[in-house]
Amino acid sequence: MIYLDHAATTPVDPQVLAAMQPYFSELYGNALSVHRYGQKADYAVEQARQTLAGLLNCKPSEIIFTSGGTESDNLALRGAAWAARQQGRGHHLITSPVEHSAVGRTVAQLVESMGFTATCLPVDAAGRVNPADFDRACVPGTTVASVMLASNEIGTLQPVAELAAIARQRGVLLHTDAVQAPGQLDLDVQRLGVDLLSLSAHKFYGPKGIGLLYVREGTPLLPVQTGGSHEAGRRAGTHSTPLIVGMARALALATAAQAQRISHYTARRDQLIAGLLARVPGLQLTGHPVDRLPGHASFTLPDVEANQLLMHLDLRGLAASSASACKTGSPEPSEVLLALGYAVAAARGGLRLTVGKDTTAADIDRAIDIVAEAVAALRRLGARSRLPV
Numbered sequence: 001m002i003y004l005d006h007a008a009t010t011p012v013d014p015q016v017l018a019a020m021q022p023y024f025s026e027l028y029g030n031a032l033s034v035h036r037y038g039q040k041a042d043y044a045v046e047q048a049r050q051t052l053a054g055l056l057n058c059k060p061s062e063i064i065f066t067s068g069g070t071e072s073d074n075l076a077l078r079g080a081a082w083a084a085r086q087q088g089r090g091h092h093l094i095t096s097p098v099e100h101s102a103v104g105r106t107v108a109q110l111v112e113s114m115g116f117t118a119t120c121l122p123v124d125a126a127g128r129v130n131p132a133d134f135d136r137a138c139v140p141g142t143t144v145a146s147v148m149l150a151s152n153e154i155g156t157l158q159p160v161a162e163l164a165a166i167a168r169q170r171g172v173l174l175h176t177d178a179v180q181a182p183g184q185l186d187l188d189v190q191r192l193g194v195d196l197l198s199l200s201a202h203k204f205y206g207p208k209g210i211g212l213l214y215v216r217e218g219t220p221l222l223p224v225q226t227g228g229s230h231e232a233g234r235r236a237g238t239h240s241t242p243l244i245v246g247m248a249r250a251l252a253l254a255t256a257a258q259a260q261r262i263s264h265y266t267a268r269r270d271q272l273i274a275g276l277l278a279r280v281p282g283l284q285l286t287g288h289p290v291d292r293l294p295g296h297a298s299f300t301l302p303d304v305e306a307n308q309l310l311m312h313l314d315l316r317g318l319a320a321s322s323a324s325a326c327k328t329g330s331p332e333p334s335e336v337l338l339a340l341g342y343a344v345a346a347a348r349g350g351l352r353l354t355v356g357k358d359t360t361a362a363d364i365d366r367a368i369d370i371v372a373e374a375v376a377a378l379r380r381l382g383a384r385s386r387l388p389v
Helices: 014-020 036-056 069-086 101-114 131-137 160-170 241-256 258-279 306-316 335-339 361-385
Strands: 063-066 092-095 117-120 142-146 173-177 196-200 211-215 296-300 350-354
Touching: 014 241, 036 063, 036 241, 063 069, 069 101, 069 142, 069 173, 069 196, 069 211, 092 101, 101 117, 131 142, 131 160, 142 160, 160 173, 241 258, 258 296, 258 361, 306 350, 306 361, 350 361
Parallel strands: 092 117, 092 142, 142 173, 173 196
Antiparallel strands: 063 211, 196 211, 296 350
């Protein structure tokens, strides 16, 4: 089986698993307990926080631990929007049509149920936001904007640093969903200039169920999840010490190997794109041809239904995705591809293939064969179904 769905999730690195292991069975204390079990757990949590802060170039106090990217996105948008409205600064939000649903649906709920207004920025044919459009959308009363660093569905990179500079001039907080970025893009929050940034460990060879939200010092944020005094009162819930330790180890490994991984990812991605475009008639590359994630390839086939294709690929030994993992299985056309201007038929034929650190050239050669064979088989079936009775 060839696994080319690393944008959906990655296997836990053995070094990460080894780092986590003691905190499941030996150092199992609650990090808020005052006895030595709790003290050891608290030390591990705070060491992990310091490691992560160093990798992101921020203060440890600016890191909030969450259950993953979805919660981080929710906390960033709701927490910052609620705080801004409470302070009387406004209730207008900005986002784009190519965001992850954790952002898109949160903004929709804030508008539909909580009295906020929002501007959804247009994107070009590659899925990029125009900074000039962003600047025009920052009107009096705009408080929070959210534009992802890299698309989970089409791989396109957004000009986040440029948007952040505009947002700062306009007095608008900028959040970015950077879940797809670790090990592939620069995550220095000072260079990015963002006020809030979301990460999820299972996207970079860490465990599922843990993520973080970077919150720049001085950024108003109301808690979304209330309870105890965890995370300086910003996110209640007992710390998952093993997962926090694992996330810090995973990001440290990804950052240390980033140059090597980018070179590897890019070579395998380009091999995949070139091979498929040569072998599969009618296949179109989606997203930006150059400014895209090093490990990300995405396509559309207007005459092939994505979920049927995925089943055929799986039977032949290839794990892939039709769009984001959160949408796979839905017969609806991709909202992201529709926003890019694709017709409904093309938006139903999206295919995402994402390589990993252990993907080989032989894996890619075989994957190209499998996709070409599966598409040809589906087209033959489609032609037969259209024959007159």
